[in-house]
């Protein structure tokens with residue numbers, strides 16, 4: 001049994017913490033929102049009065065927070081008070097630069113650290129099947145693996161500090177671009193009088209095949225479990241897709257990478273969000289492309 005501090009018990013953090021409790025760990029949780037603490041308590045998390053109290057006796061500290069500024073401010077507070085040699089795991093999706101700063105804060109206080117963002121959404125968090133993309137030293141990764149296992153379907157060591165965040169935003173840039181591509185193809189097919197099913201049957205077994213088509217098909221029918229069949233209820237909300245596309249564009253700018261389709265995808269999701277669809281599944285972009293937002 002390990003004592004784990006879990007800070008950030010929102011849509012993702014709460015089910016992740018619940019899986020750690022189920023695996024037999026002592027989980028000390030903290031969140032700013034009292035309603036999230038109530039849920040955590042129901043899952044067997046020991047709710048603490050603040051982040052410092054949660055961290056005090058913890059061997060491992062996991063953060064699952066909205067953005068880089070939250071992670072850095074929490075790290076500045078808790079790293080000086082953490083147990084000597086504790087392991088810090090940040091699973092939030094944040095910019096690569098902040099992730100590297102978080103590693104530096106940890107190192108300054110003699111702590112092991114990895115950035116370990118996830119893919120798989122709230123469903124994967126509840127089922128314990130998240131993919132973790134980890135960045136950090138080999139020692140930190142080896143120390144983190146047993147803690148990540150009860151929450152994970154797959155754990156990949158992507159490289160040094162910040163490599164997990166880099167993998168996450170590159171993957172989600174592919175996802176945003178590919179969803180727009182698939183949605184555009186269905187919109188064109190409609191204009192050409194081609195049925196959704198016919199396009200799906202051909203493209204899903206041809207060179208147009210991709211996850212956005214075969215798992216998350218943006219029209220109802222061909223893939224019964226895709227959000228299009230439930231009025232585009234997320235799933236993966238358009239606001240989170242926009243967040244990740246913006247992170248990829250910031251990273252592209254600071255690294256000097258040319259990503260014109262990533263930039264265009266960010267622009268389209270910004271317009272979709274601005275029309276009030278931040279809570280719509282990101283595959284709902286098809287309705288925006290038809291000129292008939294969901």
Ligand code: NAD
Nearest residue numbers: 008009010011012013031032033064065066092093121122
């Ligand atoms: P959320 O908003 O539901 O949860 C974030 C929690 O952090 C909130 O409960 C908030 O009160 C808490 N918080 C903020 N500042 C805090 C502080 N200083 N101390 C303690 N708690 C604090 O968000 P979420 O959906 O759980 O996402 C968390 C992270 O995971 C984000 O970085 C997101 O991009 C990433 N992510 C989300 C999904 C998803 O499908 N929801 C999928 C993959 C990755």
